[in-house]
Amino acid sequence: MNTFLKATLCSALVLCLPLTANAHRAWLLPSATVLSGDNAWISVDAAVSNDIFHADHAPMRIDGITIVAPDGTQLAPQNNLTGKFRSVFDVQLPQKGTYKIVLASNGLMANWKTPAGERGMWPGRGEKGNPADIEKNIPTDAQEVQISQFSRRLETFVTSGSPDEKVLKITKQGLELLPITHPNDLFAGETAEFQFHMDGKPVEGVKATIIAGGMRYRNEQAAIDVVSDKNGKISVTWPNAGMYWLSASYRDNKAKKPATVRSGSYAATFEVLPE
Amino acid sequence: MRAHFFAGSLFAAGLLALPCAQAGELTVSVELPSLNVAEYHPPYVAVWLENEKGESRNLAVWYQLEERGKKSEKGEEWLKDMRQWWRRIGRETDMPVDGISGATRKPGTHQLVFTEGKSPLGKLKKGNYVLMVEAAREVGGRELVKVPFTWPAAGEQSAKGNKELGEVKINVQP
Numbered sequence: 292m293n294t295f296l297k298a299t300l301c302s303a304l305v306l307c308l309p310l311t312a313n314a315h316r317a318w319l320l321p322s323a324t325v326l327s328g329d330n331a332w333i334s335v336d337a338a339v340s341n342d343i344f345h346a347d348h349a350p351m352r353i354d355g356i357t358i359v360a361p362d363g364t365q366l367a368p369q370n371n372l373t374g375k376f377r378s379v380f381d382v383q384l385p386q387k388g389t390y391k392i393v394l395a396s397n398g399l400m401a402n403w404k405t406p407a408g409e410r411g412m413w414p415g416r417g418e419k420g421n422p423a424d425i426e427k428n429i430p431t432d433a434q435e436v437q438i439s440q441f442s443r444r445l446e447t448f449v450t451s452g453s454p455d456e457k458v459l460k461i462t463k464q465g466l467e468l469l470p471i472t473h474p475n476d477l478f479a480g481e482t483a484e485f486q487f488h489m490d491g492k493p494v495e496g497v498k499a500t501i502i503a504g505g506m507r508y509r510n511e512q513a514a515i516d517v518v519s520d521k522n523g524k525i526s527v528t529w530p531n532a533g534m535y536w537l538s539a540s541y542r543d544n545k546a547k548k549p550a551t552v553r554s555g556s557y558a559a560t561f562e563v564l565p566e
Numbered sequence: 567m568r569a570h571f572f573a574g575s576l577f578a579a580g581l582l583a584l585p586c587a588q589a590g591e592l593t594v595s596v597e598l599p600s601l602n603v604a605e606y607h608p609p610y611v612a613v614w615l616e617n618e619k620g621e622s623r624n625l626a627v628w629y630q631l632e633e634r635g636k637k638s639e640k641g642e643e644w645l646k647d648m649r650q651w652w653r654r655i656g657r658e659t660d661m662p663v664d665g666i667s668g669a670t671r672k673p674g675t676h677q678l679v680f681t682e683g684k685s686p687l688g689k690l691k692k693g694n695y696v697l698m699v700e701a702a703r704e705v706g707g708r709e710l711v712k713v714p715f716t717w718p719a720a721g722e723q724s725a726k727g728n729k730e731l732g733e734v735k736i737n738v739q740p
Contacts, residue, residue, distance in 0.1 A: 327652065328643035453657045476653070564649055 315339045317351055317558060318536055319392060319447045320504075324475050324562040331384040331451040335368075335392060338377035343536045344504040346377035353378045355396065359458045361388025387452035389459070389475060397442035397465045399425050399550055403433035426549065439552040442466055447560040450475035463491030466541050466555025471524070477563045479532040486523045489541055489555060493523030499539035501527055532565035590682035590690075590718060590740040594625070596699055597732030600673040601706070608670035609703035609730060610644060612651035613678065615687075616696045622655035625686055626678055628668045629661075647702035650710050654698075675732075682740070690717045697723075701730040 320336040336344075337351035350373045358366040368380035384390060399422040401413045413428040414420030420428065429436055442465020448458075454473045461467040472483035487497040497519040502512060517525040529535070538558040546553040594613060613626040630641025642661055646652045661667055665686050680687035694716050702708040709730035715723050718740030726733050 325646050325652070326643075327646035327657070329639055331643070478653075566650070 315341055315348060316343060316536065316538065317445055318343060319351075319394070319445060319560050320344050320534065321392070321447050321449055321560065321562070324447070324449045325564065326384060326449070326451045328451075332381055333384065333449055334379060334381050335447070336377045336379055337394075340376075342506040343502050344534060345507055348376065350374055350376060350378040351394070353380055353394070355394050356380065357393045357395070358382055359391045359393065361386045361390065361455055361457055363457060366390075382449070384449065384451040388455040388457070389448060389450045389473070391458040392447050392449065393444065394446075395442070395444040395462075395465070397440075398422050399438060400441055401425055401429050401436060401438045403429060403436040405430065406432050406434065437552060438546075438550045439554055440546045440550040441553075442555040444555075444557045445559070446557075448474040461488050461491065463488070465490065466494075466497065466539065466557045468537075468539070468557055468559060474559070474561055477529060477561055479529050479563055479565050481566075482526050482528045483561075484524060484526045487519045487525070487539065487541070487557075488523060489543075489553070493519075494541060495519055495521045495523060496543075497523070497525070497539050497541045499525055499537055501535055501537045503531065504534040504536070529563040532563050535561045535563060537561065589684070590738075592680045592682070592687060592697075593737040593739070594678045594680065594697060594699075595675055595733070595735045596678070597675045597734070598671060598673045598701070599727075599730075599732045601729075603706065605705050607704040607706070608672055609701040609706065610648055610670065611699065611701045612648045612656065614651060614655055614698050616654070616698055617691075618694050620654075622698075623686070623688065624655055624659060624663065624666045625680060626668060627651075627656075627659075627661065627663075627666055628670045631662065631667065631669050644702070644704070647708065648700045649702075649708065650698070651700045692717060697734070697736045699731060699734045701727070703730055706730065 317339045322334040336346060337353050338346040338349065339351055340346060340348040353368065353371060356368050358368060360366050366382065368382060370381045372379045403411045405411055411433060413425065425438060444465060444467060454475050459470050461469050467488045469486045469488055471486055477483055487494050499517050501515040515527060517527065519525050536558065540556045542552065542554040544552060596611065596613065598609065611628040615623045615625060629645060632638055633640045645656055645661065648656060682690055694714065697713040697715060698710065700710040707730050709727045711725050711727045711731050711734045713723050713725045713734055713736050715736050715738050717738065720738055720740055722735060722737045724733055724735040
């Protein structure tokens with residue numbers, strides 16, 4: 292890969308979650324996911340890298356971070372910092388219950404070939420476009436035009452006191468994960484069940500990969516690969532305690548016009564505790 | 567979610583008034599070993615009962631109740647380190663709880679006597695139970711010791727921890 296292309300891709304990745312499994316990986320790493328006491332705080336690292344949870348590539352842009360409190364209200368991240376390799380923010384947990392930290396986007400994009408054979412796309416890398424403007428941004432001489440509906444979502448969950456389920460509700464936009472097993476009640480040796488939804492409906496055929504942290508200290512990826520069943524469900528038996536990164540992607544032709552393809556990517560961080 | 571199988575204070579309030587001539591007892595002893603370590607803090611300890619359905623009942627929780635000589639809730643921050651207790655009942659318990667909360671204890675053998683029908687033990691139905699004792703120590707380890715017993719069957723059962731807990735014993739006198 293030439294340096295220019297690499298640089299362009301990298302800056303794009305800081306803005307967007309990877310759509311493919313072999314791209315750099317975007318992750319959120321909470322300092323704790325199970326908390327007690329009345330004045331709980333956590334700190335979260337956010338970065339894009341190849342090795343999960345080793346910040347060695349690029350920080351994630353965190354201006355789009357949403358923190359949903361147990362009562363459904365939104366909290367602002369605090370003490371935000373973006374460094375060379377990672378962004379950091381703190382979250383105060385004033386209520387008891389489960390919080391969701393989210394970075395999500397969705398929209399329409401177009402790809403085409405120019406008569407000269409070059410690739411074109413809208414919106415451009417790292418740019419945002421209003422879906423209503425899509426048709427006037429595609430050159431009239433464009434060939435092989437493909438308009439797709441995309442969604443990207445990155446999440447993690449944190450609980451102060453008893454876990455509850457209000458924030459687990461899906462938004463019914465794009466590819467989402469509905470936990471059946473509570474995401475802050477995961478233990479080594481136990482099996483967790485999750486359900487993938489696409490635009491609010493359970494969806495079969497979502498490919499998901501689960502990778503444990505600490506990749507620098509082992510020789511293989513040790514990925515667990517699963518595919519959602521006809522009810523959209525996957526189940527994962529956690530081999531060990533630790534932090535895990537789940538990444539999933541889905542693509543089909545059931546898009547709303549003018550799009551012909553809809554695709555979604557989803558990633559989440561889960562903490563698994565020892566028995 | 568696991569339910570508490572007993573509304574402790576309700577029962578206790580009614581039963582305290584009754585003359586219970588033959589109240590049964592559970593005597594629990596918990597050994598906290600002396601550890602030869604550079605930095606020692608007395609462990610947080612939770613003692614609870616689990617019935618056959620996996621429902622839990624708190625008996626005792628020893629943790630930091632004070633900060634610089636004053637009552638403080640600061641120590642609650644580390645209650646979740648008693649991971650199994652936290653999962654099974656701790657996270658649903660609003661600490662402190664009278665008759666259950668207590669300060670951390672020094673190494674040695676500590677005896678606790680619980681009277682059937684009285685808080686925090688309350689009424690025990692016939693059946694199999696497990697006495698659960700979990701210890702978590704700051705800059706140290708964590709350990710859970712389980713001692714199964716049957717109510718109402720008189721006798722003594724015990725189990726031993728490896729590091730953070732010594733012998734845990736229960737004497738059942740119905």
